[in-house]
Amino acid sequence: MNQLIESIGSKEMLNKETSETMYKQIIEYSVETIIIHLDHEILYINQAGADFLKGLKEEIIGGDILSVFHEDEKDLILERIMQGMNGKTATQSLEQTITRFDGSHVNVELYCHPVQFGNKKAIQTVLRDITIRKETEKMLQDRQKLASIGQIAAGIAHEVKNPLTSVKGFLQLLKETNAHPYLFTMESELEKAIDTLQNLLQVSKPNLHxxxxxxxxxxxxxxxxxxxxxxxxxxxxxxxxxxxxxxxxxxxxxxxxxxxxxxxxxxxxxxxxxxxxxxxxxxxxxxxxxxxxxxxxxxxxxxxxxxxxxxxxxxxxxxxxxxxxxxxxxxxxxxxxxxxxxxxxxxxxxxxxxxxxxxxxxxxxxxx
Ligand SMILES: Nc1ncnc2c1ncn2[C@@H]1O[C@H](COP(=O)(O)OP(=O)(O)OP(=O)(O)O)[C@@H](O)[C@H]1O
Ligand SMILES: [Mg+2]
CATH class of the missing domain: 3.30.565.10 (Histidine kinase-like ATPase, C-terminal domain)
Structure with missing residues (x-):
């Protein structure tokens, strides 16, 4: 009987050890930055994280997790860490700009959740690089801005260009009967205005090309x-x-x-x-x-x-x-x-x- 209990105990131990090893491996080989910390002290960071933060694992472990965040944002991060510590599931994600160990800045999305680290309850923070997402969002915004400005501008240009073109026609007729020098100046100024509108139409209505x-x-x-x-x-x-x-x-x-x-x-x-x-x-x-x-x-x-x-x-x-x-x-x-x-x-x-x-x-x- 005792032998049986011993063997069940060791099986459980073995299972626990195996799942811990597996868990460690999943985290270690994850492509996302995973940091485990307690009372702001970094207890563990995976290799992808050390590479992303441009530091050495040995230097990062033992450091303060708050050090990568901007001074003004530290309270917000602390609040998230507390939420993570007290909750059972992951916190909502938060977008931040962090400063890496080589001084470069990068946009990240982060969330925290509680984990058991050895015999302590700690926090696992996951950082995800969102530089490309941010760039794409900005590009889309710029495009939308340009497209709407372009549409308005093209509409105005089109409406204004037509009457100006007919004014130009009447000026030419006037010049035939009365060659007043002002008429020439008016005509060349009018041509400049029509040219500008034409340019505007060209750049703002690319489908015309x-x-x-x-x-x-x-x-x-x-x-x-x-x-x-x-x-x-x-x-x-x-x-x-x-x-x-x-x-x-x-x-x-x-x-x-x-x-x-x-x-x-x-x-x-x-x-x-x-x-x-x-x-x-x-x-x-x-x-x-x-x-x-x-x-x-x-x-x-x-x-x-x-x-x-x-x-x-x-x-x-x-x-x-x-x-x-x-x-x-x-x-x-x-x-x-x-x-x-x-x-x-x-x-x-x-x-x-x-x-x-x-x-x-x-x-x-x-x-x-
Ligand atoms: N290389 C540059 N260095 C400094 N300022 C620049 C440069 N390129 C653009 N800018 C700024 O952006 C403005 C807009 O440029 P844009 O080419 O659209 O118009 P522009 O050069 O003023 O007139 P044009 O329609 O004749 O090109 C410029 O007036 C200038 O203030
Ligand atoms: Mg220019």
Whole structure:
């Protein structure tokens, strides 16, 4: 009998040990960051977690879990930890920006739940990297913003352009009977207004562009476009860092060319006295990357959100439609665009261009 009890006991022990080992392995090999902590002290972190936090396991264990969170958020995190400790299930997830051990910041989603760690009740916090989700959300928001601004702008442009065109017709008739010099000035001013509206219609109604989708050698096009600016480049040094030219993209060539042109023009205009214009082309992670950087005036932080909005311009003679065209074109080709700028140091526009727009991928043919 005693033997039987002993053997049942050891079986239970064995089962417990096996399930503990399994549990440990599941956590250790999980791709998500899993931290077990008690009274803020980190008792355990899995390898994926140490890699994600850019630290060594030995350094992280024993540290304070709160140290990765922003000072202002610590109370909220403490509250979540308490909820986790007192509850039986996982807390609601919470989005936070944390600072990793190498100083970099990253957006995470986290939730806590209670666990038994040895003979203590501790908290298990799971961190999930949501950088890509955040970027996608922002891209979608930007697209929606652009699309609705574009629709309103296109509607207004269309309504205003028609009467202006008929005024222009009557002016031409008037000129035939009365060649007053004011009529010529009126006509040229009117033409400028009609041109602006035409440009606006073009950039805000991309479905009006019935250009075919063709193969584009971006390296070749960037080199040719630079030639167009020769007369503006006395005091500007050009660095062409062009690599991976065998990687071509498919898209609407004229729209792309106009977008590159607009970015180069802005970069040059940002350096009125002197500076360096750097054009980069390379292939990485299935995208063709084009970076256009200048060492010019830069863009103040509070203006960054306005980039791409029709008519936003800081220039006396700017129409503020250049970047609208750039953003619309890149979005329409399922590309991505990011801007980095420091006032008085310079600006970089980074374009990530898919080799094929997604509609080509889906159908393996490029039709609109
Ligand atoms: N590389 C850059 N450096 C500094 N500011 C920039 C840069 N690119 C764009 N900007 C800012 O963004 C604004 C909008 O640019 P956008 O190209 O849309 O219009 P614009 O250059 O003013 O006029 P245009 O319609 O003639 O291009 C600019 O007026 C400028 O303030
Ligand atoms: Mg411009």
């Amino acid at each position: 019935d250009e075919p989708i063709i193969e584009i050698d971006v390296c070749k096009e960037l080199n040719s476009l630079m030639l167009l600016f020769q007369d503006k480049l006395y005091n500007i040094k050009i660095i062409m860092d062009i690599r991976d030219c065998d990687k071509h993209i498919f898209g609407k060539k004229n729209l792309y060319l106009k977008a590159f042109f607009n970015l180069m023009k802005n970069a040059i205009e940002a350096m009125p006295s002197q500076g360096i214009l750097r054009i980069e082309h390379y292939f990485q992670d299935e995208y063709v990357h084009v970076k256009i950087s200048d060492t010019g005036v830069g863009i103040p932080k509070e203006k960054m959100n306005l980039l791409g909005t029709p008519f936003f311009s800081s220039k006396t003679d700017g129409t503020g439609l250049g970047l609208t065209q750039v953003f619309t074109t890149i979005n329409d080709h399922n590309g991505q665009i990011s801007v980095h700028s420091v006032v008085n140091q310079g600006t970089t526009f980074h374009l990530k261009l898919p080799q094929l727009p997604s509609r080509c991928k889906a159908t393996s043919r490029c039709v609109d």
